[in-house]
Amino acid sequence: MTKAGDSVSASTKGTKTGADEVILGPTGRPYQGFPTPKPLDGHGPARIIALCNQKGGVGKTTTTINLAASLAGYGRRVLAIDFDPQGALSAGLGIQTHDVPTIYDLLLDTKRDPREVIVHTRVEGLDVIPANIDLSAAEVHLVNEVARETILARVLRKVAADYDVILVDCQPSLGLLTVNALTAAHGVLIPLECEFFALRGVALLVETIDKVRDRLNPAIELDGVLATMYDPRTLHSREVLERVVEAFGDDVLETVIGRTVKFPDASVSGMPITEFAPEHAAAQAYLRLARELVARGAVA
Secondary structure (H helix, E strand, O other), X not given: XXXXXXXXXXXXXXXXXXXXXXXXXXXXXXXXXOOOOOOOOOOOOOEEXXXXXXXXXXXHHHHHHHHHHHHXXXXXXXXXXXXXXOOHHHHHOOOOOOOOOOHHHHHHOOOOOHHHOOEEOOOOOEEEEOOOHHHHHHHHHHOOOOOHHHHHHXXXXXXXXXXXXXXXXXXXXXXXXXXXXXXXXXXXXXXXXXXXXXXXXXHHHXXXXXXXXXXXXXXXXXXXXXXXXXXXXXXXXXXXXXXXXHHHHHHEEEEEEEOOOHHHHHHHOOOOHHHHOOOOHHHHHHHHHHHHHHXXXXXX
């Protein structure tokens, strides 16, 4: 049975075995609740998680914003890195990115203190290093640098002790910036839209992660595959989720993020959905995702 604070997807179904009722979640596995994380005695060093998928529009930025806010709500100190030249994460948290120092400045000048670039958000415990279109020039500038794949890792090393988790919102590509994020990360979270073409590209991403593990970052782990934009009313969504579970097994997170118009509404307001509509099922899903990642040990 579910615990307080858990929300069950519309696709959840029960099967009775004698007097016991087995509740199945949308991934087809027995539904289990995740306890509210215990408060931490101290903060740091941070575990770095890269949110990657080379396909755009699968929910990377939405997940980064709302997972970060949810973890902060559970008392974790969180730093979100906007690592996409579109600057969607910064905009989604209401941060001004025009004529301000950004992650691009830190990549070009690794001696600069990242604390000069960090912006505090309206969510207590959640900070951001913003990005803007300048970041699109980073790959050109970094291509001739020595150990160019490790530049982000060197930047984040300076502030890791101040946070419990650092989330890196990657751009939709497998270029040098994404390789930097994977080289810096301890774990990877793959948001995956419940749509056929999104599923096709995941094999290439997993291959890239394997190459980074083999050549640059032996410690990197797959923290999970997160199904997003799930609509239990459509056969297509249900079939794609079923195939994802077949392909990735227990690496597929039990939490599933549904499709809702509340996400763009929250983005326009410059707020995470946990602040914009805290009682909405989507907000509860991201709080549940935060609890699940803590329960899995991906976050302290």
